Amino acid sequence: MCTVCGCGQGETKIEGESHEHTHVHEDGTVYSHSHGHEEEHHHPHDHDEAHAHPHESQEHLHVHDDGTVHSHGHVHEGGHHHGHEGLDIHFGHGPAHAHAPGMSQARMVQIEQDILSKNDAYAGENRRLFQEHGIFAVNLVSSPGSGKTTLLVRTISALKGRHPVAVVEGDQQTSNDADRIRATGAAAIQVNTGKGCHLDAHMVGHAVERLKPADNSLLMIENVGNLVCPAAFDLGEAHKVAILSTTEGEDKPLKYPDMFAAADVMLLNKVDLLPHLQFNVPLCIEYARRVNPNLRVILISALSGEGMDEWLGWLEDNLKAAAARREETVAQLRQRVAALEAEVARLKG
Amino acid sequence: MHEMSLAEGVLQVIEDYARKEGYRRVKTVTLEIGRLSGAEPEAMRFCFDAVVRGTLADGAALEIVETGGSGWCLACGKTVPLEARYDPCPDCGGYQVQATGGMEMRVKELEVE
Numbered sequence: 001m002c003t004v005c006g007c008g009q010g011e012t013k014i015e016g017e018s019h020e021h022t023h024v025h026e027d028g029t030v031y032s033h034s035h036g037h038e039e040e041h042h043h044p045h046d047h048d049e050a051h052a053h054p055h056e057s058q059e060h061l062h063v064h065d066d067g068t069v070h071s072h073g074h075v076h077e078g079g080h081h082h083g084h085e086g087l088d089i090h091f092g093h094g095p096a097h098a099h100a101p102g103m104s105q106a107r108m109v110q111i112e113q114d115i116l117s118k119n120d121a122y123a124g125e126n127r128r129l130f131q132e133h134g135i136f137a138v139n140l141v142s143s144p145g146s147g148k149t150t151l152l153v154r155t156i157s158a159l160k161g162r163h164p165v166a167v168v169e170g171d172q173q174t175s176n177d178a179d180r181i182r183a184t185g186a187a188a189i190q191v192n193t194g195k196g197c198h199l200d201a202h203m204v205g206h207a208v209e210r211l212k213p214a215d216n217s218l219l220m221i222e223n224v225g226n227l228v229c230p231a232a233f234d235l236g237e238a239h240k241v242a243i244l245s246t247t248e249g250e251d252k253p254l255k256y257p258d259m260f261a262a263a264d265v266m267l268l269n270k271v272d273l274l275p276h277l278q279f280n281v282p283l284c285i286e287y288a289r290r291v292n293p294n295l296r297v298i299l300i301s302a303l304s305g306e307g308m309d310e311w312l313g314w315l316e317d318n319l320k321a322a323a324a325r326r327e328e329t330v331a332q333l334r335q336r337v338a339a340l341e342a343e344v345a346r347l348k349g
Numbered sequence: 350m351h352e353m354s355l356a357e358g359v360l361q362v363i364e365d366y367a368r369k370e371g372y373r374r375v376k377t378v379t380l381e382i383g384r385l386s387g388a389e390p391e392a393m394r395f396c397f398d399a400v401v402r403g404t405l406a407d408g409a410a411l412e413i414v415e416t417g418g419s420g421w422c423l424a425c426g427k428t429v430p431l432e433a434r435y436d437p438c439p440d441c442g443g444y445q446v447q448a449t450g451g452m453e454m455r456v457k458e459l460e461v462e
């Protein structure tokens with residue numbers, strides 16, 4: 001459990017998946033979630049592999065080829081893939097991995113690997129999928145209650161009939177927000193992170209494979225309300241959009257700079273309340289640009305609709321660009337296929 | 350920042366390499382943490398010990414190499430040293446500084462057996 005912000009792992013639930021289930025990906029990640037067997041995972045993993053480090057259950061002694069003796073416990077089904085060639089001497093239950101003194105052989109292994117490389121690899125897969133399908137994906141990040149879901153509902157209504165919209169909802173508990181989105185007629189899927197305080201790219205990959213957003217659609221990902229760690233987790237989105245509401249105080253960008261540095265757009269929401277508050281808008285924008293000089297700021301009210309045109313304009317420009325990039329890729333592929341076919345025809349002569 | 354998830358990331362990297370490199374136990378983990386990465390070395394140690402309990406890195410020593418921060422100041426037109434991510438330029442006091450070094454969070458090397 002996270003002592004900094006209270007997150008933990010292993011309790012993720014993706015709505016609509018049929019049974020609880022642990023699977024081991026090809027790369028060895030053990031992922032516990034529920035899902036139906038009909039669907040395809042778009043990232044490769046193996047449902048059969050049973051033996052993942054660290055070993056569990058039976059304790060026993062290993063004598064390696066080089067004479068090293070050590071004891072540990074492990075499951076015997078699934079075979080070893082860590083190269084124990086020696087004999088197994090079972091001796092009941094002892095401490096796991098208690099090495100015989102003086103017989104171990106330490107060595108150094110150079111790694112040079114980014115700590116978040118796993119998440120980043122999943123994010124890369126998501127991003128590739130979005131690009132292939134012309135999907136424009138935004139990751140909405142904010143404190144709890146800044147107005148993310150209200151804004152999503154209003155955005156979906158405004159785009160109705162013009163652009164298909166799909167939503168991934170991240171919350172620790174409840175499917176309330178996904179229910180609010182579905183009431184608009186848009187497709188939504190709830191991811192409950194349990195103790196986890198952010199969405200990661202692996203969860204989003206699984207959610208998207210259930211959601212199956214249409215080509216050239218808008219995918220909005222509402223992250224868990226938290227101004228801290230969602231900043232560090234790439235989900236494969238095109239842009240992070242930070243939402244700050246006027247009731248939170250203008251110094252939030254200085255208090256939680258990573259989030260405002262990671263975002264490309266800041267929506268300053270609940271501006272309808274400004275007459276009742278002591279909130280200095282220019283100072284807030286100055287603070288935000290101090291941590292991110294290129295930040296685009298839009299003043300908005302999800303309640304009154306003020307500022308919605310600018311926000312919708314930004315979304316539509318990006319939707320067009322994503323669709324155009326996909327067209328271009330498809331046209332290039334067609335050209336290549338045509339060239340190959342011509343070549344085949346020429347060879348057949 | 351978010352050291353618990355980072356510690357879990359470290360464990361994932363260690364477990365990945367265990368299969369590739371064929372080690373069964375990790376005695377020392379060396380991390381490189383940039384001063385501008387947002388990760389706190391002390392919080393990192395605390396979370397690491399909790400996360401690796403019961404794994405192949407249980408009880409492993411954690412060594413953290415901290416690397417200094419630097420940034421490009423637009424006004425001065427040069428690279429300047431930075432103590433923290435959102436600090437002003439130490440020369441001109443301006444905030445138009447783009448962080449360029451010291452953001453890394455990396456597993457550097459392991460002592461294994």
Ligand SMILES: Nc1nc2c(ncn2[C@@H]2O[C@H](COP(=O)(O)OP(=O)(O)OP(=O)(O)O)[C@@H](O)[C@H]2O)c(=O)[nH]1
Binds near residue numbers: 142148149224300
């Ligand atoms: N006055 C005003 N209230 C708003 C506005 N936007 C949202 N609210 C209110 O703020 C409260 C929280 O809104 P939500 O949309 O649930 O916020 P959220 O960010 O999705 O919340 P979590 O998902 O729980 O983090 C609700 O009572 C909304 O009616 C706004 O622009 N103006």
Ligand SMILES: [Mg+2]
Binds near residue numbers: 148149177222
């Ligand atoms: Mg919400």
Ligand SMILES: [Zn+2]
Binds near residue numbers: 006352
């Ligand atoms: Zn956390």
Ligand SMILES: [Zn+2]
Binds near residue numbers: 021035037
């Ligand atoms: Zn299954």
Ligand SMILES: [Zn+2]
Binds near residue numbers: 023035041
């Ligand atoms: Zn699965």
Ligand SMILES: [Zn+2]
Binds near residue numbers: 062070071072084
């Ligand atoms: Zn062994």
Ligand SMILES: [Zn+2]
Binds near residue numbers: 074084088
């Ligand atoms: Zn064995």
Ligand SMILES: [Zn+2]
Binds near residue numbers: 197229230
């Ligand atoms: Zn988190």
Ligand SMILES: [Zn+2]
Binds near residue numbers: 031045206
């Ligand atoms: Zn998976």
Ligand SMILES: [Zn+2]
Binds near residue numbers: 423424425438439443
């Ligand atoms: Zn300067």
